[in-house]
Amino acid sequence: MPSGHTSAVILASGSRSRAAMLSASGLDIQIQPADLDETSVKDACRDQGKSVDFVAARLAREKAAAISATNEDVYVIGADQMLDCDGQWFDKPPNLEAAAESLIKLRGRSHDLVTSASIVRNGEEVWRLTDRATLHMRDFSDRFLDQYLSDVGELALTSVGAYQLEGRGAQLFERIEGDYFTILGLPLLPLLSYLREQELIPS
Amino acid sequence: MPSGHTSAVILASGSRSRAAMLSASGLDIQIQPADLDETSVKDACRDQGKSVDFVAARLAREKAAAISATNEDVYVIGADQMLDCDGQWFDKPPNLEAAAESLIKLRGRSHDLVTSASIVRNGEEVWRLTDRATLHMRDFSDRFLDQYLSDVGELALTSVGAYQLEGRGAQLFERIEGDYFTILGLPLLPLLSYLREQELIPS
Numbered sequence: 528m529p530s531g532h533t534s535a536v537i538l539a540s541g542s543r544s545r546a547a548m549l550s551a552s553g554l555d556i557q558i559q560p561a562d563l564d565e566t567s568v569k570d571a572c573r574d575q576g577k578s579v580d581f582v583a584a585r586l587a588r589e590k591a592a593a594i595s596a597t598n599e600d601v602y603v604i605g606a607d608q609m610l611d612c613d614g615q616w617f618d619k620p621p622n623l624e625a626a627a628e629s630l631i632k633l634r635g636r637s638h639d640l641v642t643s644a645s646i647v648r649n650g651e652e653v654w655r656l657t658d659r660a661t662l663h664m665r666d667f668s669d670r671f672l673d674q675y676l677s678d679v680g681e682l683a684l685t686s687v688g689a690y691q692l693e694g695r696g697a698q699l700f701e702r703i704e705g706d707y708f709t710i711l712g713l714p715l716l717p718l719l720s721y722l723r724e725q726e727l728i729p730s
Numbered sequence: 731m732p733s734g735h736t737s738a739v740i741l742a743s744g745s746r747s748r749a750a751m752l753s754a755s756g757l758d759i760q761i762q763p764a765d766l767d768e769t770s771v772k773d774a775c776r777d778q779g780k781s782v783d784f785v786a787a788r789l790a791r792e793k794a795a796a797i798s799a800t801n802e803d804v805y806v807i808g809a810d811q812m813l814d815c816d817g818q819w820f821d822k823p824p825n826l827e828a829a830a831e832s833l834i835k836l837r838g839r840s841h842d843l844v845t846s847a848s849i850v851r852n853g854e855e856v857w858r859l860t861d862r863a864t865l866h867m868r869d870f871s872d873r874f875l876d877q878y879l880s881d882v883g884e885l886a887l888t889s890v891g892a893y894q895l896e897g898r899g900a901q902l903f904e905r906i907e908g909d910y911f912t913i914l915g916l917p918l919l920p921l922l923s924y925l926r927e928q929e930l931i932p933s
Contacts, residue, residue, distance in 0.1 A: 553897075553898040
């Protein structure tokens with residue numbers, strides 16, 4: 528068995544950064560993005576006054592459960608990331624105008640990234656973890672913002688905050704507190720630890 | 731001026747991960763690795779009972795100063811990273827046998843990565859920062875170690891701890907505390923902040 532290879536694990540996420548993180552760490556994991564109506568789940572949760580941690584955990588679990596339903600005996604990893612800025616939840620921007628609006632709202636303030644991962648096997652959640660990081664965005668100029676969006680283009684639409692800290696997004700921040708993998712969208716070290724416990728990767 | 735481009739800054743380091751971090755963040759910086767006898771500086775500092783923070787800061791400054799000497803009016807970034815495990819300082823392993831020895835010593839224990847950056851202009855240090863992260867290495871098996879070194883190969887020789895956290899090295903760790911950029915070898919966000927203050931990159 529090659530190091531880290533396992534066919535008994537599926538990542539139920541289409542996120543490039545999650546796949547890249549797992550791949551860089553040496554895992555060869557199948558990818559099957561779950562097709563979930565996240566907006567309706569979020570809206571229902573908001574109406575019920577649920578916390579952002581609750582919503583992220585529920586979305587992660589539902590994504591994993593959806594893929595688990597057609598993959599018997601397979602460990603399915605679901606993940607979700609929510610951005611919370613003083614109680615306002617941000618979604619992935621649908622276009623560059625929306626990305627600019629998000630960044631203008633976040634500029635000069637702190638926000639939290641709440642990242643949740645869930646592992647479901649045969650319909651049952653066998654592991655879960657939710658972690659949080661706090662990011663302090665600097666008060667950049669409008670001119671900087673225009674140049675930033677022109678440089679990153681569509682990549683801004685692939686994350687809830689319209690930035691990648693591992694890329695040009697680093698220039699948006701003053702300070703960050705919390706786990707880097709959590710910021711990228713997956714609490715990698717605890718996840719690897721669980722996969723080792725289950726002997727799905729070598730220990 | 732394109733975003734982040736500046737010809738008035740040189741990175742005095744041959745480290746691929748430092749260059750990659752700056753490049754990913756959008757900076758187009760010239761690279762001129764300093765040729766410094768690090769071992770003799772470390773040995774002298776150890777004999778004088780200096781702290782690991784002192785040594786990292788001195789090495790960072792000396793690298794920047796060496797390149798500054800032949801580059802008038804240029805901001806030169808020097809950087810160094812020291813690994814401290816219960817008072818023992820680790821160097822980059824010269825070969826895979828030494829890498830295995832390092833990892834066996836670090837296995838199941840915590841160590842600190844002390845990262846220092848210095849900016850020198852016209853021979854004068856104009857900015858510096860030293861930061862520290864603590865990494866908890868898990869008690870992996872000998873078999874895992876063999877497979878790990880066989881997978882990463884010579885890449886193990888490019889860092890003081892014989893690992894890259896951004897790569898397969900993630901499988902070596904239980905837990906990390908501290909800034910990710912510090913772990914990669916450069917306190918990126920404070921460095922960018924200084925470059926903005928000097929109007930070397932757009933703010």
